[in-house]
Amino acid sequence: MDRIRIFQIIFLIAVAAIVLRLFYWQFIAKVQGNFNSYATEGILPVSRGEIFTSDGFPLVTNQEAFLIYAKPYEIKNNGQKIAQQLAPFLISEKYATGEAQITDEIKRQKEEAIKTKEKDLQEKLSNKNLFWVQLARKIPLEAKIKIQSAKITGLGFEKDDRRFYPEASMAAQLLGFVGSDKFGQDTGYFGLEGYYDRQLRGKPGRAQQEKDPFGFPILVRSYRSIEPQKGASLYLAIDRSIQFKVEENLRQAVEKYGAKDGTVVVENPKTGRILAMATYPTYNPKLFSEFDQTIYKNPAVADTFEPGSIFKLITMSAAMDLGLVNPNTRCDICGGPRQIGGFEISTWNKKYYPDSTMTEIIVHSDNVGMTYVAEKLQTDKFYDYITKFGFGAKTGIDLQEESPGSIRPKKDWKPIDLVTASFGQGIAVTPIQMVQAVSVIANGGKLLTPKIAYKTKDGQKEEKVLPDDEKQVISPKTASQITEMMVAAVENGEAHAYAPRGYRIAGKTGTAQIPVAGHYDPDKTIASFVGFAPADDPKFVMLVRFNQPSSSPFGSETAAPTFFEIAKELFNYFGVLPTG
Amino acid sequence: MQKRNFDLIFQPRRKNDKNLLSGWQSIGKIKIRVLVTTTVLVSLLLVTQLVFAASLATDGRKLSEIGSEIQRLEAENTTLKAKIAQAASLATLSEKAQVLGFEKPTKVITP
Numbered sequence: 035m036d037r038i039r040i041f042q043i044i045f046l047i048a049v050a051a052i053v054l055r056l057f058y059w060q061f062i063a064k065v066q067g068n069f070n071s072y073a074t075e076g077i078l079p080v081s082r083g084e085i086f087t088s089d090g091f092p093l094v095t096n097q098e099a100f101l102i103y104a105k106p107y108e109i110k111n112n113g114q115k116i117a118q119q120l121a122p123f124l125i126s127e128k129y130a131t132g133e134a135q136i137t138d139e140i141k142r143q144k145e146e147a148i149k150t151k152e153k154d155l156q157e158k159l160s161n162k163n164l165f166w167v168q169l170a171r172k173i174p175l176e177a178k179i180k181i182q183s184a185k186i187t188g189l190g191f192e193k194d195d196r197r198f199y200p201e202a203s204m205a206a207q208l209l210g211f212v213g214s215d216k217f218g219q220d221t222g223y224f225g226l227e228g229y230y231d232r233q234l235r236g237k238p239g240r241a242q243q244e245k246d247p248f249g250f251p252i253l254v255r256s257y258r259s260i261e262p263q264k265g266a267s268l269y270l271a272i273d274r275s276i277q278f279k280v281e282e283n284l285r286q287a288v289e290k291y292g293a294k295d296g297t298v299v300v301e302n303p304k305t306g307r308i309l310a311m312a313t314y315p316t317y318n319p320k321l322f323s324e325f326d327q328t329i330y331k332n333p334a335v336a337d338t339f340e341p342g343s344i345f346k347l348i349t350m351s352a353a354m355d356l357g358l359v360n361p362n363t364r365c366d367i368c369g370g371p372r373q374i375g376g377f378e379i380s381t382w383n384k385k386y387y388p389d390s391t392m393t394e395i396i397v398h399s400d401n402v403g404m405t406y407v408a409e410k411l412q413t414d415k416f417y418d419y420i421t422k423f424g425f426g427a428k429t430g431i432d433l434q435e436e437s438p439g440s441i442r443p444k445k446d447w448k449p450i451d452l453v454t455a456s457f458g459q460g461i462a463v464t465p466i467q468m469v470q471a472v473s474v475i476a477n478g479g480k481l482l483t484p485k486i487a488y489k490t491k492d493g494q495k496e497e498k499v500l501p502d503d504e505k506q507v508i509s510p511k512t513a514s515q516i517t518e519m520m521v522a523a524v525e526n527g528e529a530h531a532y533a534p535r536g537y538r539i540a541g542k543t544g545t546a547q548i549p550v551a552g553h554y555d556p557d558k559t560i561a562s563f564v565g566f567a568p569a570d571d572p573k574f575v576m577l578v579r580f581n582q583p584s585s586s587p588f589g590s591e592t593a594a595p596t597f598f599e600i601a602k603e604l605f606n607y608f609g610v611l612p613t614g
Numbered sequence: 615m616q617k618r619n620f621d622l623i624f625q626p627r628r629k630n631d632k633n634l635l636s637g638w639q640s641i642g643k644i645k646i647r648v649l650v651t652t653t654v655l656v657s658l659l660l661v662t663q664l665v666f667a668a669s670l671a672t673d674g675r676k677l678s679e680i681g682s683e684i685q686r687l688e689a690e691n692t693t694l695k696a697k698i699a700q701a702a703s704l705a706t707l708s709e710k711a712q713v714l715g716f717e718k719p720t721k722v723i724t725p
Binding site for chain 2: 081091092095096097098175193195198200201202204274275278603606
């Protein structure tokens with residue numbers, strides 16, 4: 035055999051060896067389940083949209099956080115030591131305060147939480163059948179850095195951004211929170227996060243790419259990808275300064291009056307935009323799981339209550355709009371208590387004012403006087419006006435948990451129901467319905483849907499959040515007459531001592547008993563005050579409501595002073611000068 | 615016409631090999647040019663592809679680095695935005711204002 039032939043054989047063997055090796059890598063190694071396949075398809079995470087107040091401040095934004103996982107098969111022994119190392123970083127963030135600042139009780143709870151976490155982690159790490167196990171979600175960057183510095187084998191991190199609240203618990207019930215759904219996906223619950231969840235969550239992307247053995251993308255290969263679409267941002271009408279002032283005043287007032295809880299809503303009556311909505315006690319949306327679930331719902335839209343005397347404004351508006359009474363009409367049955375359907379109807383202080391005018395009935399918050407008005411109206415007309423003012427149906431506010439309230443069907447109304455409803459007992463409304471109804475009076479008789487957001491912004495595309503078409507509920511004349519009655523109620527009513535001098539404020543106090551097991555509890559009340567100012571050119575409509583105040587059961591001694599305190603700050607904020 | 619013997623191509627050149635010379639000559643001058651040109655072109659294309667492939671491999675590395683840098687900057691941006699927002703929160707400002715002796719306005723001041 036000559037040299038050429040030998041060379042040919044060697045050449046052919048070399049080529050065959052290369053082909054066989056390539057075949058092995060391309061097919062055999064891949065088929066045998068090598069996880070380092072160079073083609074990767076992954077979900078591209080997307081950031082949730084932010085929520086801004088009217089001054090462009092991020093009330094809710096995102097913060098870098100991580101999911102920590104382990105590969106138990108890579109971990110030697112049963113993972114006890116690793117569990118001990120990790121546990122302090124993976125317990126609730128409520129224990130994150132510096133050691134020096136926490137009490138002995140909290141210290142004990144923290145130690146207990148660490149022990150429980152250790153046990154849980156060890157259980158997960160000792161299961162060698164698991165290829166991948168999630169240890170914790172949304173751990174902060176600082177914790178990740180500390181864990182990484184411990185150089186533990188078999189641990190890994192994935193990007194898992196979380197919500198961040200620069201103003202801490204401000205407007206918590208209004209915002210709602212972000213939790214996980216049954217698939218582990220971030221989902222908004224309650225409030226704005228719940229209502230606008232679809233817009234805020236965005237669309238995660240997908241990427242398919244081939245990589246070389248060093249992990250670098252192979253550009254000559256074609257790959258398909260779907261770009262992630264960041265969630266739309268939400269711009270609110272909520273004024274951060276007003277919200278701050280309202281929350282501060284509300285917290286002080288709830289503590290001062292010993293109320294179970296309190297709610298304040300401030301709205302611009304000309305646009306229907308909500309300027310502030312506060313509830314106390316509140317919760318920290320960042321640590322929502324640490325709080326009682328009953329606190330999640332926003333009472334301003336989800337709670338129903340018997341409004342009491344503030345509802346007299348609605349009854350009076352209906353009767354005056356129909357021309358059945360006018361501000362000077364005199365009540366000829368107001369000299370004493372009345373018996374209707376087996377029940378005695380009396381005034382709240384047992385004082386009676388014979389021949390009161392309609393204005394005086396509002397000023398004295400006279401229940402007997404309201405029976406006179408109700409009987410002029412009759413059920414059909416009264417019911418129609420209640421519906422026209424928006425009671426018994428959702429207002430359409432952009433919050434997830436809104437309740438429609440509860441108004442008994444018209445056919446079930448008896449004479450006593452007509453009479454009690456005229457002064458706000460026997461019907462259930464939500465605070466936002468009450469604000470919407472009083473805004474009708476402040477807005478010349480026109481009803482507007484209350485809205486919290488004014489626009490959504492998705493990239494460069496902006497979409498305005500518009501209220502529904504406005505409806506004329508009562509005439510501008512009636513609205514003006516009721517306004518004057520409300521001004522008289524503030525200037526001459528029970529709460530006149532608290533009203534700031536020099537401002538024309540339209541308002542009405544309310545004290546409603548709470549129905550418990552079929553009867554009204556004499557000691558439990560809902561105290562409220564609703565009004566707007568300045569009366570001739572309202573900048574705001576406000577409702578203050580306290581649930582079961584213990585220092586005094588009356589709205590005139592609890593809700594009204596709070597209303598006036600907040601109003602004073604709002605006059606300063608809006609630059610409204612005193613006129614008198 | 616002479617019989618072509620391509621096996622001879624792989625044979626070492628032997629002096630005065632009449633058969634070989636006559637075989638090549640039988641292809642003709644034009645055909646030899648075409649063969650050489652094609653070979654050169656194919657070689658050039660192969661070299662170009664190699665150069666591009668090498669270049670793309672480098673670009674893949676660069677792309678990966680740029681991707682990591684984008685991710686790092688985005689994460690840093692998110693962290694900084696959160697820090698700025700927290701520093702500018704009303705709760706923080708109100709606390710600082712109180713420490714510095716500021717008080718709430720009690721009268722309306724208009725320009």
